[in-house]
Amino acid sequence: MRSSLGRFLFAAVALLLCCATAARAAVLGIDYGSEYVKVSIVAPGRTPISIVINEISKRKSTAAVAFTGGDRWLAEEAMNYNARYPQRVFTRLRDLLGKDASVESFAEYLAKYKLPYKVVRDADRGTARVVSETGDEYAVEELVAMILQYAMKIGEGMGKGQIKDAVVAIPPYFGQTHRYSLYDAADVAGLNILAEVSDLSCAALQWGVDKDFNQKGTWTIIYDLGATSAGAALVRYSTFEGKDAGKKKQHGQFEIKAVKWDESVGGEDMDMLLVDHFLAEFDAKHEPSVSAFDSPKAIAKLRKQVRKTKEILSANKEAPLSVEGMHEDVDFRSTITRKDFEALAKEKGIFTRAAGPLKAIVESLADFDITLKDIEVVEAIGGGTRVPGVKKALSEALDGRALDFHLDADEAVAMGAGLFAANMSTTFRMRKFGAADAAPYALEVDLGKGPEHDRKTLLPLYKRFPVRRIVSVANATEDAKFTVYHADPELLPPGIVDAKVAEFAIAGVQDAMKKHDKVGDIKAHFAVDSSGILYLEKAEYAVEVVDMVEVKPPPPPAPKKVKTDKAEKKEAPKKNRSWFSGGKKKGEPNPKADDAKADDAKADDAKA
Ligand SMILES: Nc1ncnc2c1ncn2[C@@H]1O[C@H](COP(=O)(O)OP(=O)(O)OP(=O)(O)O)[C@@H](O)[C@H]1O
Ligand SMILES: [Mg+2]
Structure with a gap:
């Protein structure tokens, strides 16, 4: 549970x-x-x-x-x-x-x-x-x-x-x-x-919010093709037991089990190939003094019209194009068939690339011991999924199965x-x-220890959040530097060049050691908030303290029992005390990770 x-x-x-x-x-x-x-x-x-x-x-x-x-x-x-x-x-x-x-x-x-x-x-x-x-x-x-x-x-x-x-x-x-x-x-x-x-x-919640699920679970795939990116998620819906007005009740829930994407393909790529196609046609037909390819205005006018042409082709075999005063005061008129458009898209591999994330999700099903037959629906959203060539490629990735369009695309x-x-x-x-x-990238933390600077998993791939993780360095005698990295540098987010995510300096260790004349452990409390942003909530230096306390003699024994005057001393239970804490920097987003239970944080404890 x-x-x-x-x-x-x-x-x-x-x-x-x-x-x-x-x-x-x-x-x-x-x-x-x-x-x-x-x-x-x-x-x-x-x-x-x-x-x-x-x-x-x-x-x-x-x-x-x-x-x-x-x-x-x-x-x-x-x-x-x-x-x-x-x-x-x-x-x-x-x-x-x-x-x-x-x-x-x-x-x-x-x-x-x-x-x-x-x-x-x-x-x-x-x-x-x-x-x-x-x-x-x-x-x-x-x-x-x-x-x-x-x-x-x-x-x-x-x-x-x-x-x-x-x-x-x-x-x-x-x-x-x-x-x-x-x-x-x-x-x-x-x-x-x-x-x-x-x-x-968001789409997964919209799909599931008004449905009833059972404990066995319902699997779905959500696929999105927008203007510049494609993405797919494997989602499992099930129930959890909660209380409503003091009574036990089953509630629905979903978990994202896997996510795949391609951030370099979308509906706009189809527009651009039509733009190139028609620019070439314009130049060939009208032989302008400056190529239409070099005119941002011609391109801007054309891209507005090819959008319409592309959308007409989603429902028709042929579509017209008309751009008034496209370039050098020349009006441009043309047509294109769906067949020709699909040939252009295939040349650039657009449909295959668009289906890539869905294919990757289908391939991941074995990791969850399920097959396509176990998937109740494959919901398609995003304007790009209206293109017949895309639908066909998606259906091929599903072994011929048709997509579902219950959600508003x-x-x-x-x-x-x-x-x-x-x-x-x-x-x-x-x-x-x-x-x-769920976390789209796995993160690791380098605790700055050992010759190899061993890295520990900080955030596993697809870990749901908000979540807390405690990372410990046992018997720490020096200040430490924790560095967080992407676990899979080959999967860096687009436009990011450095696998390093953040660095956290933990100071004050020797002062704390001196103060208590003891060697203790550094405990760094990391949190990932409800936006998936990682931060260091606080850091502690924890030493074990044994306090000796005097315990009163036991109550006088009952009559008729042998009397004793020997006092007993009991050792107080061992306890940990923490002395210093870092805390969230001013201006950092407020983590909603407070919902997190301490038990879970302990369960996630990653020890050095
Ligand atoms: N009927 C249609 N036929 C073909 N393409 C369409 C149709 N309707 C919308 N599109 C295309 O869908 C794309 C926009 O989709 P959507 O609104 O999902 O994108 P977005 O959410 O802005 O982008 P992204 O999700 O990539 O950030 C545009 O390229 C648009 O031309
Ligand atoms: Mg979108």
């Missing part, structure tokens, strides 16, 4: 109870995708959870910021400037977050998606700064903050009063640095992130994030449902 560690308790949608009094009552679920932002809201007095409609009555908004003529524009208003001033419109910012701007893959990303704006490396932090046409520089976090503020604003348009709290859905491959950067952006935006939860886990993640948020806010009372995200 699982302990209650790290379990969040959720509401079935129909059972959300709202408290209308709190001023900051409404909470948001924000699906901040690389292309679109979708927002759900849980607010007193509304239907339990609903998708936020933006200022132009759309249920999703392009994640874009533009600066023109001294003004700032967001979302669709920003996109209105894309054809005229493509260098002034910043998109795909989420994908730049937390990455080292000097790595090759960073420049490759900008080139691959033909992003025309300028990016420089922040000298201190290594991350990206985006340069506007006027030469003003913005940290990526600042621009992401503007998108988050936009999400808050449209949320407030539907809620009552100011909204400050949200769960933000993130791609499953986000590592520590990406997660930190998103917190930084939220700080700038004035948004309180309740948790950063993987897209796939566009909105499942935002709705799931809203459910996570409602649970974490104190405003809503709900029926219990256990859910927790």
